[in-house]
Amino acid sequence: MEECVIKQLEEQLGYFEAVLQYLDTSGNLSLLKAQCEKYAKAKSLVYTFKLLIDPADICEANAVLGNLLLLEPNTAIKVFQQVIYKTIQVLELLPGELSLSQVAVILRLSSLPVVPKLNTVKNVRCLSRVHDAGIFCCLTGVVTGLSALSKYTLSARYFCTDEDCQGHHGNHFIRIHTPGASEAQTVRKDFTCTFCSSTLTEEKSSRTLSEKVVAEIIPEQIMSEIHSHCSKRSRGQAIPVYIRDDLTKLVEIGETYEIIGITRKDVLDDKIMLTLEANNMKKVKREISASKLLKELPRNLLKLYKDRKSSPWSFVLTLAYLFGGDISPPGCYFSLKLAVLLSLVSRRDSKTKPLHVLAVGSDTEVISRLLQFGMRFKETSTSLTAGQSLTGHVTLDRYNSAPYFVEGGLLHLSQGGVCYVADIDRLKKSMKHSLQSALSGGKVVTDVAPKYTGSLPHHIEQALRSRIWGYVSPTLSKKQSSTDSDVFAGANTGDIPRTLLDGFSILSFTDHGDIASNELVEDQMVETTLMSALTYDETLIPCTTELPITTADFQQFVRFASQLRPKFRKEAETLIHSYYMTCRKSRSTPDGTDVPVNADQTLLSLAYSHAKVALRNEVTINDALMAVKFYEEYLTNRFGYSTLNVQPIPHVTSNVLNHCIGPANDKQMQEFHKNLLRYCSLASGLEE
Structure with a gap:
């Protein structure tokens, strides 16, 4: 028996030495001293010390201590608590008497060695396995729901009711929340005094409260299956996660987090529920190194980029021409495809925002298929x-x-x-x-x-x-007469409020081409539909259309372009701001202006996205020019006239292909640049 006791004491002493050595070498001892200096200025009942710990460093320094931390977390916390308490006493870091129960230690793990079949939570069933082991576990998933911020008891002081007992005075009995414990376990009425066995009473004025939320998280793997089968009603069971203290400020609904925690068992009414309590969490960044993605770009795209490199606009326009070729023939719904492509690479930033697209056209079936095709390129759609x-x-x-x-x-x-x-x-x-x-x-x-x-x-x-996409069929509104013959009348958008239309970044009108182009597009769509029906095999999977750039190529390209972060050149921003101010003035009416208030940010976002699709590191004047022209086409379609004499082209058919893409388009864009500068200077009263 004595040998066992001596062996346990030696083992505990080894833990103490390992912890003290780790605190010293990791720099946590200096942080501990600095924290004590702050606490010394104001007396407190409980002194909390939060330590950020890398388990890999501990395992490398002392494997036994590392195993204790990973396999018996609560025991490891008690060891750290005792070492920190003794350190404070020996070095006299805090004035006055201090008891062990007044020292609260929170060990935040910066990472966790992943063992797939031991400490990785992939679904609710995994919780029971991890709970039985009593170890730290990791969960990566999406927050689908969040409770309101509420209070919980961080610490509570108890004292003996017998005034002659030693437990009546001092801070001998302080309950501190431990990971995995419920409120009922922290605050109870059945505690007894260790000195006289009398019932302890809580001093409620000394109770310390903190904040917590409960988040429902669906594991990332299950969430990916749900997103990839949007048409099916697949549903994954969410895992409740308790998040406390400063971590509550990090959590947002819809974001993906990597959580390190410990399981807990809750009793709700007549149900027993296994949940997770977060020890640490961090937001998962889906960004991948652009240099790594560049190596994965298909050769077809790189070849196309080199062929179109002499033109600032041809590469982007060619991609839009070929985009969604399996849904509609190349060139059909060109304007909508360009809007979708630019929207896919857009992002929220200090100057830019996600581009929201609303398609307006009579063939809603094709429009819907194109928009749903674009959704494939984003995992969280x-x-x-x-x-x-x-x-x-x-x-x-x-x-x-x-x-x-x-x-x-x-x-x-x-x-x-x-x-x-x-x-x-x-x-x-x-x-x-x-x-x-x-x-x-x-x-x-x-x-x-x-x-x-x-x-x-x-x-x-x-x-x-997120980017919001939708469509609407052009119908006459109740306020609009069917006999309206105004040549400058805008497009029909039904009874949708103007404020809602202004909220979308781009309205893509697909029916505003000339009669010959519209008829040609209809013929091509009929031919494509018939050919598609004839080439279906027995499994109802359509054969891939032979296109220079395949859907898989576009997926890799969108991933790469989305990671680019081009910087704005001053002349590009100046041109966009000048056009925005001039356009609002020239399109003003007694009731206001046709140009939405958010048009300035939309133009910046269009230019930013165009630079990304063009694989540039800077947003140049050429990107700004394309953004202005594209936006002017939208305003022309919507309101019936263009202040820059721009003619919208919703479809690029074979008879106008050379005019829209290539040297002829470059020459046209240069002329448009001159007209734009003249337009801005005349309207603002400034010389060119």
């Missing part, structure tokens, strides 16, 4: 179906820890991807209002009713980081 919400909805908290719980909407879950809303004209009035609010404000706003807050209505805001 969602599609609106009946019964779903765009901005999420609020319910009672199912975990009994907060006043309410927010379930994420499609705009939350499509962060970084595309939210496809299909036919906007069929949306309910309330959903149109939510869509308009998100587009105009760049935020996803979730309303919280007074019944959940107990006071006035509350709003939860989150930045909009």
